[in-house]
Amino acid sequence: TELPHESLGYPDPRGLPRLRTALAELLARRRGVVADPERIMVVSGVAQATSLLASVLHARGTRTAGVEDPGSPQHHALYAAAGLGTVPLSLDDEGLATGPLYASGVRLVVTTPAHQFPTGIAYSARRRAELLDWARSVDGLVLEDDYDGDFRYDRAPVGALQGLDPERVAYTGSVSKSLAPGLRLGWLLVPDWLADDVVERKRTTDLGHPALDQALFARFVERGDYDRQLRVCQRAYRERRDALVAALAEHFPGARVTGIAAGLHAIATLPGRHGPEERFLARVTEAGIAVRPLSAYGPGGAAGARAQEVRLVLGYAHLSPGRIRAGVARMAQAV
Structure with a gap:
């Protein structure tokens, strides 16, 4: 109108x-x-x-x-x-x-x-x-x-x-x-x-x-509504990122988490005892957890990986902190 x-x-x-x-x-x-x-x-x-x-x-x-x-x-x-x-x-x-x-x-x-x-x-x-x-x-x-x-x-x-x-x-x-x-x-x-x-x-x-x-x-x-929306997202995404990092530290001691200063996802490199990658992915999928390995993003994603290491791309923007914590806990139980 x-x-x-x-x-x-x-x-x-x-x-x-x-x-x-x-x-x-x-x-x-x-x-x-x-x-x-x-x-x-x-x-x-x-x-x-x-x-x-x-x-x-x-x-x-x-x-x-x-x-x-x-x-x-x-x-x-x-x-x-x-x-x-x-x-x-x-x-x-x-x-x-x-x-x-x-x-x-x-x-x-x-x-x-x-x-x-x-x-x-x-x-x-x-x-x-x-x-x-x-x-x-x-x-x-x-x-x-x-x-x-x-x-x-x-x-x-x-x-x-x-x-x-x-x-x-x-x-x-x-x-x-x-x-x-x-x-x-x-x-x-x-x-x-x-x-x-x-x-x-x-x-x-x-x-x-x-x-x-x-x-x-x-x-x-x-x-100015879009600027306000971006500030809301910024706070929510930071909270969810922090929940992911803390959950990984609790359930996967020794995991390295990178790429977290910005964006909507993190790279988690899990200790060698959790590999090989194929077995890890099969177990977490069976437990109802959807994750993607870094290797799925091109040949360069597999380069430099150590034996038995699992490197995951974990998106957190669309999940509440509670669901993030529950998902990481279930993933740890599965493997």
Whole structure:
């Protein structure tokens, strides 16, 4: 009832101007993004942002994309659907290793530099600069997936890589971790040299994102409700992280827990007496506990593991502290 009649026609494929303006202010303030509303596109989550960008680059001759190893298992299918192959690229303690990156020959690489998924590494300042140097030297592009950039607990926020070179970095994020993944609402910022092609691909894909969803979210951001929601999430996620760390210390003495200064998951390395991994997973599955090993996130997830060690990726954001404690206790009983 509040919207003018024309707002319910076919929307601008970039998104409602009101929402793009609100997002530009939000992302510049919270993530250090260079955010011109004209370069922001409202999309149905990071998956669509990835697909749109991959399709446009495929039309321009790109055939492969570099992906972090270990990394998101979804990347391979998303790029394959756009006609691109994927090249796994290894990590070191500072982030994406530059040697294999240069040797790969790719000109598109997908990264999670603020909090690498799933290892939890925050790319060092040196590695971030080296990554941008690579992009300039090969006339390439970095896709920055800022999937949990708003959630930092024990360290200062890490600004977005895009803010250092907006013409070599495309930036994407969503409300999946702050509101709900089922809303299918996200954003994509692209360099000027790609903007027109990506907008046209969005238009031909779905004629634009739903106008009511955009108008509602714009009001939510403008009134400060989204900032308040992020603060609520920050407190809840920190409490759940602390519950997970304490439960692991109680039930798995000697476990190493890493990647916990930020984000929504942790890497737990359990002592050798709990292995081998296959037997451990079979026992906890039988006990009704769903966990995924680090090795499930690519060949790099198995690299460096010691004999009999079990390394798990444990997500805690969607579970209450009580359920986290009960789950870790049941997992310990099972093994």
